[in-house]
Amino acid sequence: MSRTAQEWEERPAVPEGHFVDSRIYTDPLIFNEETQKIFNKTWKFACHVSEIPEIGDYRTFDHAGYPLIAIRSDDGEVRCFVNSCSHRSSVILDAPAGTAKNLTCPFHLWSYDTRGNCVHITRPEGYEEAGICKANRGLRQVRAETMLGLVFVNLDDSAGSLADYIGDGLETFSEILGTHELEVFHYHRVVMSANWKQWHETNMELYHEWGHVVNRTTSVAVKGYHDRMWKLYTNGHGTLEPLAVQYKNYPGWEDRAQKMLPGLTEGEFRVVDLFPNTTLIARSTALRIDTSTPIAPGKTLVEYRGLGIKGESPEDRAMRQKHHNQFWGPLGRNVSEDVLFVEKVERANRHRAAKHGIIARREGGRGQDDEVVRSFYREWKRQMRRDPEDITQLVDAPSISATGSN
Template identity: 30%
Template sequence: MATQPRSDVHDDPDAGWSLPAWTYSDPDFFQAEVDRVFRPSWQIVCHESDVPQVGDYHTLDYIGESVIVVRGEDRVVRAFTNVCRHRGARLVDGPSGCASRLTCPYHAWSYDLKGALTGLPLSQTYAGLDRAAHGLAPVQVEIWQSFIFVRLEDDGGPSVAEMMQPYAAEVEPYRFADMRAFGRVTLRPRDVNWKNVGDNYSDGLHIVVAHPGLTRLMGNGYTVEAMEHVDKMAAPIRDRLSNNPSERAYQAILPDVAHLPEDRKRLWTYFKLWPNFAFDIYPDQVDFMQWLPVSPTETLIREIAYAVPDDRREMKAARYLNWRINRQVNAEDTWLIKRVQDGMASKSFTVGPLSETEVALRNFCRKMRGLIPEARLHHAPAPGWSRRPRVQG
């Protein structure tokens, strides 16, 4: 089953076609994406439980920016660019930590947990300096279902809650607020454009071809639908046992999860949110996956799993088996997306036709063409086009 997004009913001569191959390696297009897609988009950082105490912080580095999310003395979670206002030095290193104040290691300028400049060595030598105007640069924060998101620029786009509103009732039973991380954040570099990672994630047609394990688990039950800002993929785990040991054991061991409705106790659901992150929701755990652009042909995949605490041996085994199954799926997808990236380098390929069932890919391409109209061109414009002033329609 596939559902067409309501916004796709408008006539569009390119509606049935993929984005052109040049957009997956072109430096100008990449810069346009940074400016028009990523700076105004929400990015997931961590869960509230990852910063439980005053001074706990997590960082996120992407598109040349570093953002620090920190819990203040008033228990409020705030975000700032991880940059000292004196000479631009990075304030903290590493993915996480705890600090009573943020002190620059270069000249010891210090900031409290609300971002205010509180420590200024040789303050008498900065004649007329307005300390209030030199606090840390704030970054917009949203907490949705206890997950913490940041946005560098507000272009009037929807909140995460608004994006996920069509599926709010489906997510509610999973008790996201009660979840805790198990394991660490995994970073996996890939030599592909970020869009190839996302395209593959939302592509339902390749499941039966390239993922035999998922097919053994789900049969032909995999469905794809697209809303304006979210794609949904889902399939129930079959009762018929797989002949693969890990898959068969998962099917047999997966215990009852009392807080889930009956129709979700053996359902795998995937939500991909615009533009580059997803929640993989299983009965036993929830993973987030984020594909961060590094260059036109490099991407960093960032992911971690969370779960409601459950000490049952069967649940611990199910979570381990889930990891084994999906490790194989990740290996298969890594091989696939590299083949696509390499194939797109051929001058023989420009755009590809999209089936009417490929609603998620159609939706993504439509949004990209709306933000970057040059994506309608089958061949790249002359270099430098992304730095020229945009013509307002």
């Protein structure tokens, strides 16, 4: 039966934690609070070490509104700095990636070395009276830590370690990431008209695999698909037991039975969702990492990386690129369909046509259960001190989120 406007507004008759108020995706105050309470304090995936292998190699990116630089310093360490000159604040590096012996600001040619020390002030004698000198004008360093080749950064100098934050969250990817040296062979980015949480939800909930033409036949129809258990970790991360996907079920596609990435078996699918906005997906021969950067409540940058084994043969690399791109390239089946899905949600949320999002699927913690999404929102509630069901007032800090369903 269709519903009246009043009925459409009513709180869904589901247990606590099984729906969200759609304003969490659109309210500018919530967006700003997320920047302050989550992104300013949480470890953020920045890049893979293979993107900055040599001294002076750097990647630039934005995080929590800060322009940042991740760079390989001259002592071999990966460091991160705020990409802002200590003089008149100009962004120093514009290119998304490059190599630099020194980081020189184009405005007045102040320069910094790869450890963030200020090494040149143009006509420095003019600052002697005021006490400005190289020794007190270094760049602002940002914490950077590496795990399994993944570089994470944190703007909060008092936050706990990356190891404490990840916990066991990468256990299903430790062999994949840690056995051979990997390298990024694919990078693309999409600015989508959707909230950052919608993207991460779509990575987390597998119920939407019904929407993917390929997944219906290669995954959902496979024996054991609905039996896999979710495993929830502390801090809002989650993973799912593996599945042997049947790629040959899709016309024209081949098995993924050879040259698998380390630790993976024929057709094997693994996924881990790291709170708040990074997902790793392995499909036997191919590995994808995606991470988002919120731009506005309804606008999100998502960066996609594909990784292969460093030094592998051109034939193996071509195979891996093909398998990667079939699903996850700019014209791949999954990524483009996922962008369509989240933009459709955003279109209905934007002006409050939609009031609630339902996250109420329960399948005993298996496959298409929404428990991992509910776990995400328990962590969101803990950090935001706002209830995603009712964002209008602050709540007492809830206890640490659940630590696993198995």
